[in-house]
Amino acid sequence: xxxxxxxxxxxxxxxxxxxxxxxxxxxxxxxxxxxxxxxxxxxxxxxxxxxxxxxxxxxxxxxxxxxxxxxxxxxxxxxxxxxxxxxxxxxxxxxxxxxxxxxxxxxx
Numbered sequence: 001x002x003x004x005x006x007x008x009x010x011x012x013x014x015x016x017x018x019x020x021x022x023x024x025x026x027x028x029x030x031x032x033x034x035x036x037x038x039x040x041x042x043x044x045x046x047x048x049x050x051x052x053x054x055x056x057x058x059x060x061x062x063x064x065x066x067x068x069x070x071x072x073x074x075x076x077x078x079x080x081x082x083x084x085x086x087x088x089x090x091x092x093x094x095x096x097x098x099x100x101x102x103x104x105x106x107x108x
Contacts (some may be wrong), residue, residue: 003064009073016060038063045069 004011016035018026038061044050050066 007067008069009071016062035060035062037061038065 001013004013016031018028018031020027036059038044038053042049042053042063044064044067047066047068053061053065
């Protein structure tokens with residue numbers, strides 16, 4: 001979870017946790033017997049291998065399946081975030097431009 005939080009960009013965390021009250025099948029013992037951690041040698045930048053691991057049926061792999069650090073984040077792709085590096089709520093609002101857009105919508 002820490003790596004997901006510290007990752008720059010989108011991160012999906014899937015948590016497997018036994019329900020000790022209602023689920024009498026997928027117990028701690030079942031998880032111990034049916035899961036494994038990805039090997040140290042596993043390369044999470046290989047997208048094809050990540051998909052293969054994600055659909056395994058024998059046992060459930062645990063760990064970081066895939067990471068892509070070469071792709072820019074959503075914010076990096078939008079120039080509005082780069083103008084003066086301040087949050088959007090602090091940016092100066094141009095009400096005249098907004099009113100022009102609203103007026104154009106009324107005409108249509």
